[in-house]
Amino acid sequence: MHTPSDPDAILDDLCARHGTRQDQLLPLLHALQDRLGYVPPSLVQPIAQHFNLSRAEVHGVITFYHDFRSAAPARCVVKLCRAEACQSMSGDRLLAHAQQALGCGLHGHSADDSFALEPVYCLGLCASAPAMTVDDRVFARVTPARFDAVLADVTHAQTAEAV
Ligand code: FES
Incomplete structure (x- = not known):
């Protein structure tokens, strides 16, 4: 069966x-x-x-066709805004932190495929930069510490789902 x-x-x-x-x-x-x-x-x-x-x-x-993927998608997609307002508000520092935390670059996956890291260009939250999304949730004024806290929540939720 x-x-x-x-x-x-x-x-x-x-x-x-x-x-x-x-x-x-x-x-x-x-x-x-x-x-x-x-x-x-x-x-x-x-x-x-x-x-x-x-x-x-x-x-x-x-x-x-770029729509087709040959590898399983990550369980969670993190998109960091790379547009001007976010870049001017420590966006590069946040990107460097995200890359180190996830162990991958933009367009990459974490080693366990839990996370994909992608760029996005303006989420309409320029006044509250830097911004990011985690799947369909949007976050503003993201510091490295906030990034870690959001990912810890997501990781906890993924672990709970797996149990
Ligand atoms: S530039 Fe990042 S939300 Fe607009």
Whole structure:
């Protein structure tokens, strides 16, 4: 019995729904990413077989479109505002702190994939800079200490969910 999160079972289901016409490759890839959050590299070969394409052709489509991810998304996305007002309010210092705290640069993931760090360009909170978001929550006047406190809360919540 397959679980709903079994990538092979999900691909089987999507292949059955989309058929084998090659114009269904993109819709299937989008549906796969919607279900799994990314397109696992291990599924490229079976997808190619299903559409009677080469592995390189499917890989080429996945890498051409920036929407597709080949790795699982981080559990939590931290976006630091890198626009002018936030930069002028110690935004660079906050970025350096965030990079050190998460152990990754912009566009990177923490080693355990708990956090992704991304730039954003103005959150409309310029008067309360520097600003950031953590998933869909917005924070203003973020100091390094506040950054640590917010991440500690998120980490605590992630741990509680996992128990
Ligand atoms: S510049 Fe950062 S919120 Fe506007």
